[in-house]
Amino acid sequence: MEQPPEDWRRVRTAVLRDAIGIGVATGAYALSFGAISTTSGLSVVQTCALSLVMFSGASQYALVGVLGSGGAALAAAATAVLLGTRNALYGLRLAPLLDVHGVRKVVAAQLVIDESTAMSLGRPSDRANRLGFWATGISVFILWNLGTLIGALGAHALSDPRKVGLDAAAPAAFLALLAPRVRSRTAVGVALLAAAIAIGSVPFVPVGGPVLVAALVAIVVGAVTRAAPSEPPADLPASGPA
Amino acid sequence: MWLAILAGSAGCYALKLAGLSVPRRVLGNARVGHISNMLPVALLATLVAVQTFTSGTHLGVDARVGGLGAAFVAVLLRAPFLVVVALAVGVTALLRLAH
16 A cells, blocks of 8 residues: 555655654653663763664663672673563564565664664554654664763763762663553562562572562463453553663 | 673674564464563563662662652653653652751
């Protein structure tokens, strides 16, 4: 289903406007990532490298969160990867739409995130959906990295980030990321159970360990329960930034 | 630090590429979907709890708890992401000042 050229121009303008708007919003939220990352002890270069090569908000926050509290490198990496599993499911949904191969596929894969997936849905044509994916992916990529750099430099200039309360920024960010995903009773149960087990295990496992204990809880509970009707499909992004 | 950054990034990229490459029937079933919905819930809830109540391997309560309380109220009121984070930071800083 393709439209005549004048319709396409209007659709294209609307898609590009949305893509830039979402880029600006995520760029603003990259400021907080940059600040949290340097507060956690990463250098400005390491912080920017994360936004360039990992490019997945929740995974990046988790990685610097675990490292910042003194966790082992592999525990931090594993937490980030576990949080990135949803991107694989987004890819499943995007593959037939994008139909990319070779170099374009290598580039497209890096841009598979919540925002680009959300913007590739529900447009009047596949062409518009594809544009939504690419325009949003590129716009968010540029502004996410720019925001990270500014946030990192800003927090780096502070002599004692704890004094201004920046050590509370990371858990608050996790709370805001969690909220849109807790829609069913099972999800609330998993959240409370995981938090309780994690707190209980803090004195007994190395730093970063409680997060991996929580992942096991999720896998076990996920395997023995069924998705509630209110649970969003796993290959659709939860509303809100991530 | 670099080990975590590179290993984590490689893993995240591999997952993104796998989604675009793997046939749908391999990962497309409902149970895999449900588990991958529960994973971020458990991980994020744990990160909230651990980063609010611990320093290293010690449990404890400090000004962060007040900041997170404010953030929780903001989340209930559906405040935007940056407002939630800024409130937590501001309240924590004020509580530390008051001490």
